[in-house]
Amino acid sequence: MVKRLYKFPEILFFQEGPGVRNHQYTTSGVKLLNVSNLRNGKIDLTTSDRYISENEAFNKYSHFLCDPNDFIIASSGIKIDSFNSKMGFIHQSDLPVCMNTSTIRFKVLNKEVLEIRYFMYYLKSIVFKKVLTKVVTGSAQLNFGPSHLKNMSISLPNLDIQKNIVQRLDRVNKLIEIKRKLLFQLDELVKSRFVEMFGNPIINDKKYPVFKLKDISHKIGSGVTPRGGDSNYIDKGVAFIRSMNVYNNTFKKENLVYIDKSLAKQLSQVELFSNDLLLNITGASVARCCIVPDDILPARVNQHVCIIRQCRISNVFLEYCLTNESYQEYLLLLSNKNGATREALTKAQVENLEVIFPPLTEITRFVRIVHQINKLKFA
Incomplete structure (x- = not known):
């Protein structure tokens, strides 16, 4: 398999969210995307209630507004073992939503070179985590940003191979999710039997x-x-x-x-x-x-x-x-x-x-x- 090594900035646009201050928060307007919204590999905007005004969102922070299919990861306050769950993709139904501090979004610059889900699986790999632990700051928790990412590289096969790998990993993950749901149901069965009996x-x-x-x-x-x-x-x-x-x-x-x-x-x-x-x-x-x-x-x-x-x-x-x-x-x-x-x-x-x-x-x-x-x- 022929691969080519790329620096992240060659194939990806990435951007860290702004540091929105507490006094800027509102109870309605445009939702702010926080680390707490990244759960189990998905984005769940119901887990927080922080907003900024539409005026600020569409003016001062317009360049931080997310687009459909943006890939988001947490970059601060997380542990290496939970990193896989602290990422996800923006969907049309999430919009409008604005980036906030400690989150980074990625966009593919050339879709003929990189499949974004292949990049996602790379970030979940042991290879990337070893790289990450060498460059991040913070002891118990990860803290990193664009300055770290711009010096990182990824080795890519051709696009067809990337897509094939993604399809296989997606199938494996679906099977894992089915198994996880079954285990949860069996655990609940034991708990209900305990209450029923005792x-x-x-x-x-x-x-x-x-x-x-x-x-x-x-x-x-x-x-x-x-x-x-x-x-x-x-x-x-x-x-x-x-x-x-x-x-x-x-x-x-x-x-x-x-x-x-x-x-x-x-x-x-x-x-x-x-x-x-x-x-x-x-x-x-x-x-x-x-x-x-x-x-x-x-x-x-x-x-x-x-x-x-x-x-x-x-x-x-x-x-x-x-x-x-x-x-x-x-x-x-x-x-x-x-x-x-x-x-x-x-x-x-x-x-x-x-x-x-x-x-x-x-x-x-x-x-x-x-x-x-x-x-x-x-x-």
Whole structure:
């Protein structure tokens, strides 16, 4: 396959949005396109309510008004793992809409050379992300602009090959989306079965016996973050779990880091075992909960995640009890009662959480249902 290397400015027009000030915002007029409008690889203008007056939009900022098929990406305040979702195309139904700060739009200069969706897939590639991480500013979040982009290049095959690749990737993405929807429906099925069988675990409408978590657990305790933070992480070794890996009923391996065996030995008090439950106890992700997957063990856990090791009740049942909608609302409310500047659950609060204890026959039946549905999910 013959390819040619192009600098971005040779084949693309790109432009960063203006820095519109707070005092310029209005409640109607022309919508401002913000980073918050870029969700799941699409543009959703319903997620914000910032406007500027039509007078400013069509005069002072007329050269920032979007056109149909403009390709938009976020350029500030995002993490590398979420970059794929922070982009999308402008549609006719979105207009009129004006660029705002931290967004960049692209237009193809020569449609005989570049298919814009091919460029989109390139930006989602590992190759581009490696380039991006070398040039961007900001530590935890990406911050870049046209000054960075003008020095970047892309290797392009001929247009027919680009279109063929785009068609294939589009088909793959459609299959992925179908699978994602199916998984969501199966997850909702498990949650509805829990409520159907056990009711609301907070109000305990089925009058089950109630125990404090500390009375039915072998271990409850947060992890430890070693001195040096990120400098301890290596490419391979013992898994080190952080709150960003813990989601409700799901463990995400993206951004999973590792530490060496020597450091892992020093952190032996926070070693994880099969079937341990993980509960986030600080920050915006507080209350998220899942079971540690066996395939990432051996593992250790940092200070923002609590280990719950059961001895008297099923870990699967407890996971769905703690992630029940009513219980999540209760945990979030509890996390805001400590007077801190950020959400947090203390060890005492976790230990004293009250958990319903249905008959073991019913718990066992529910666990079987979960396992059966998981087989469908991972088939």
